[in-house]
Amino acid sequence: MDWSLLLTQLMNGLQLGLLLFLLASGLTLIFGIMDFINLSHGSFYMIGAYFCGSIVARGGSFLVAVLVALVGMFIVGALIERVIARRLYRADHLDHVLATFGLILIFDAIVHIVWGPSGMAIPLPAILDGQVTLGSLVLPTYRLVIISGGLLVAAILSVLVTRSRLGMMIRAGASNRTMAEALGVNIHKLFLIVFAIGATMSGFAGMLIAPITEASIGMGNDIIIIAFVVVIVGGIGSIKGAFHASILIGLIDTLGRSYLDDLLKIFMSLDYAETAAPALSAMLVYILMAVVLAFRPQGLFPPAGIRA
Amino acid sequence: MTRPLLRTNGLCKSFGGIVATDHVELDILPGIIHAIIGPNGAGKTTLIAQISGALKPDAGQIEFNGHDITSLSSSRRAQLGLARSFQVTSVFMPMTVLENVMLAVQGADGHSYRFWRPVHKDSEMLEKSMGYLQQVGLADRARHLAAEISHGEQRQLEISMALAMKPRLLLLDEPMAGMGLEESSRMIRFLAKLREQTTILLIEHDMDAVFSLADTLSVLVHGSVIATGTVKNIRANPEVQRAYLGEEHA
Amino acid sequence: MTAWFPSSISGRCYCVLLVLLAVAPWIFQWTDQPFLLDLLSRGLILAIAATSLNLIMGYGGMVSLGHAAFIGIGAYCVGIPAYYDLYNGWFHLGLTIVVSAVFALLAGAVSLRTRGVYFIMITLAFSQMVYFAFVSLEEYGGDDGLVIYLRSEFPDFLTMQGPVALYYWIFATLLLTLFLVHRLVRARFGRVIAGAKHNEQRMQSLGFDTYRYRLTCYVISGVTCGLAGMLLGNFTGFISPEMMSWIRSGELIFMVVMGGSGFLFGPLVGTGAFVILEQYLPEFMKFLNPSWLEYWHLPFGLLLVLLVLFGKGGIHGMLSKLDSRTRQSDR
Ligand SMILES: Nc1ncnc2c1ncn2[C@@H]1O[C@H](COP(=O)(O)OP(=O)(O)O)[C@@H](O)[C@H]1O
Ligand SMILES: [Mg+2]
Numbered sequence: 001m002d003w004s005l006l007l008t009q010l011m012n013g014l015q016l017g018l019l020l021f022l023l024a025s026g027l028t029l030i031f032g033i034m035d036f037i038n039l040s041h042g043s044f045y046m047i048g049a050y051f052c053g054s055i056v057a058r059g060g061s062f063l064v065a066v067l068v069a070l071v072g073m074f075i076v077g078a079l080i081e082r083v084i085a086r087r088l089y090r091a092d093h094l095d096h097v098l099a100t101f102g103l104i105l106i107f108d109a110i111v112h113i114v115w116g117p118s119g120m121a122i123p124l125p126a127i128l129d130g131q132v133t134l135g136s137l138v139l140p141t142y143r144l145v146i147i148s149g150g151l152l153v154a155a156i157l158s159v160l161v162t163r164s165r166l167g168m169m170i171r172a173g174a175s176n177r178t179m180a181e182a183l184g185v186n187i188h189k190l191f192l193i194v195f196a197i198g199a200t201m202s203g204f205a206g207m208l209i210a211p212i213t214e215a216s217i218g219m220g221n222d223i224i225i226i227a228f229v230v231v232i233v234g235g236i237g238s239i240k241g242a243f244h245a246s247i248l249i250g251l252i253d254t255l256g257r258s259y260l261d262d263l264l265k266i267f268m269s270l271d272y273a274e275t276a277a278p279a280l281s282a283m284l285v286y287i288l289m290a291v292v293l294a295f296r297p298q299g300l301f302p303p304a305g306i307r308a
Numbered sequence: 309m310t311r312p313l314l315r316t317n318g319l320c321k322s323f324g325g326i327v328a329t330d331h332v333e334l335d336i337l338p339g340i341i342h343a344i345i346g347p348n349g350a351g352k353t354t355l356i357a358q359i360s361g362a363l364k365p366d367a368g369q370i371e372f373n374g375h376d377i378t379s380l381s382s383s384r385r386a387q388l389g390l391a392r393s394f395q396v397t398s399v400f401m402p403m404t405v406l407e408n409v410m411l412a413v414q415g416a417d418g419h420s421y422r423f424w425r426p427v428h429k430d431s432e433m434l435e436k437s438m439g440y441l442q443q444v445g446l447a448d449r450a451r452h453l454a455a456e457i458s459h460g461e462q463r464q465l466e467i468s469m470a471l472a473m474k475p476r477l478l479l480l481d482e483p484m485a486g487m488g489l490e491e492s493s494r495m496i497r498f499l500a501k502l503r504e505q506t507t508i509l510l511i512e513h514d515m516d517a518v519f520s521l522a523d524t525l526s527v528l529v530h531g532s533v534i535a536t537g538t539v540k541n542i543r544a545n546p547e548v549q550r551a552y553l554g555e556e557h558a
Numbered sequence: 559m560t561a562w563f564p565s566s567i568s569g570r571c572y573c574v575l576l577v578l579l580a581v582a583p584w585i586f587q588w589t590d591q592p593f594l595l596d597l598l599s600r601g602l603i604l605a606i607a608a609t610s611l612n613l614i615m616g617y618g619g620m621v622s623l624g625h626a627a628f629i630g631i632g633a634y635c636v637g638i639p640a641y642y643d644l645y646n647g648w649f650h651l652g653l654t655i656v657v658s659a660v661f662a663l664l665a666g667a668v669s670l671r672t673r674g675v676y677f678i679m680i681t682l683a684f685s686q687m688v689y690f691a692f693v694s695l696e697e698y699g700g701d702d703g704l705v706i707y708l709r710s711e712f713p714d715f716l717t718m719q720g721p722v723a724l725y726y727w728i729f730a731t732l733l734l735t736l737f738l739v740h741r742l743v744r745a746r747f748g749r750v751i752a753g754a755k756h757n758e759q760r761m762q763s764l765g766f767d768t769y770r771y772r773l774t775c776y777v778i779s780g781v782t783c784g785l786a787g788m789l790l791g792n793f794t795g796f797i798s799p800e801m802m803s804w805i806r807s808g809e810l811i812f813m814v815v816m817g818g819s820g821f822l823f824g825p826l827v828g829t830g831a832f833v834i835l836e837q838y839l840p841e842f843m844k845f846l847n848p849s850w851l852e853y854w855h856l857p858f859g860l861l862l863v864l865l866v867l868f869g870k871g872g873i874h875g876m877l878s879k880l881d882s883r884t885r886q887s888d889r
Binding site for chain 3: 391426
Binding site for chain 3: 031039087088097098099102103104106107109110112117143213225227275278287292297
């Protein structure tokens, strides 16, 4: 067994997991508190990447670009909440699916109009572009940046949710909305802030990944589905659940793709293993979700106080 | 001694810390109206829900007609002849009154894997359904949407749906809740006539109604049955007077 | 009600529509617009798929975000045999029915244990599984898809060769589907499905094992949608996993809601609107400004949002408002 390869794959899985967490934590809050299915949450991921990219392209440093783009994302999120999402909370889930599906098309078209059809590469500053050596392991510096960025946000979020007044309101809202309202929480303001923070984190994930993949139209449309898987597996409304499920799914997906064929070769002939492995590894996370839903419909870590 | 139609054996159910049903032992003999009274929150609805299969008990068994039905789904129990009316009116609001009853008739007819013949051309079923509506005096409302008729009429519809299932045991959860005086007394007369058709487990708040209808009476307080007997016995029972009737007659 | 010609305005519109569809090939031949026949063929195939979705979603309240998987399954049930030079249409048909039914049974058995948003997500998960399964099947083209060189052959029966013949296959399938749904929702089975949509617990207390009825309904819908896929495979001659991406499933939902969810002709009308928008919105944008051609998703997305915010009941809903005389809908 090639241990350094395994370690690299573990780091890759962790990276994917943390990116997923950035998307899923906002998604799960919006879902849990507002009972709102936002398919277009992945569009914020794309917009964040483009914001960041255009600032870098105008000569901004990557760090400044990220900071400015974060503010931009907060504003975009708040705007969408005020103008559209707010009107939909009371509608049924089917309406959510339809309207936010429409929003995806709108966002994709706007990006197309503003930035053109081809993708946008985001060059990294030299210090982030190198590699670091940890013992026998050589890792791209930027990979470590993504991982530490993700962990940092996770830590901030966890402090925010468990220690702050806003966090208390969020937890109250996620487990029992009527109760929260009765306690005098300004629900409208809470919704606005939660939505905007969610958009910002989703955008942040896009900014982090764009230097590797480049920003492109529709880049959020695949990952958002996996983020939904995370939300369901973790338990709707649960930040902790989103964190565990993100890491779990990041690892399963990455390791599945690299090791499943070896595993299958134990059970079946080489030929079969090589055909089956890619299909199966792409399906793994969905299989996981189906299994979770079949046996623990409220997810692995449902937020406290939610009735089964 | 006749065999009870329904027997519950040490039935327990709690929600978090609240014990809603606490080792309930109940025998319901065939052919009678057996009423359960008890203050609000005593666990009457929870008891009915467990008997009908909507809630799973934490412990205990339910026997119906000599068979253990504890593990059966509510649809199986309904097929065996347990019909329930809900405390909170739960008819199909977007359907007509007739369509509501037709669904219940369908339920009593066994399986509904019939894909081709439109129900509104099934004259036998229409006739049957109209019959049940006539019985409760709703025939002239047949074509109205359930949402359009009055609350009292919705309660009547609820009963007629339960009847259309041809139940052996009818579980009625406060059938007169929210009814006016006149509607209530009509319902009481109606239920008295029903005694000949089927066995009834009646939950009711209105003491006059209970005293005039029930053959047997059980008193439920904090999830436990504290007394069972004839109306006369129960009225005379000092424990019951203290625990329950005392509140009203003090 | 029983008159041969419906008395309501919307009913008349739909009758006229069906007649027009029946004679459409002649009209287009006469006006020499073969392209329109293509457009119509595609639209009617999608209408079959949307009608099948309407059965579970509109009548049964089961919102599936994975229905396009059945289109893909049907298409590959033509494509894979064709890859091995098996063009027998009866074989394609049988395979489509069996595979769609088995998939619907398995996916439905798991999905239908959940409700609401969980159901939406788990149907999505199953369709993604199928999607990725086909993406990674290199043998059958993977991502790039498969070309089908010949259409399904039905020896000693009706041919599918030629655009007009294929069109009538599609039209006939659509009519059958509509008729099937029409009968189904009025029969005992359909009443149970409708009852379970409104109050499942109440249906159970009336003695219905709602899970099984729903599962049956899901299988019927899946097989019907599989047939649409089989026709689509024959029509396009090119199939790829893209046909079953979740975006396609989202579009199917749009078609149903746009036309009027829970109404027999809703999906047909909605699909018409969708195909027309997809075809002519780009041209309209180009007309406004030549460089806007590719931006047609913008008005389309806006339309979706507006439809949700203001267009309750879809096109059928608007038509019904014209029917002051009749209140009887196909609820
Ligand atoms: N789904 C539930 N979750 C939590 N508590 C419940 C639930 N249903 C009933 N209870 C509680 O159980 C007790 C009995 O309720 P119920 O059976 O409705 O009483 P009754 O019908 O006699 O008024 C009450 O204290 C009630 O609050
Ligand atoms: Mg009660």
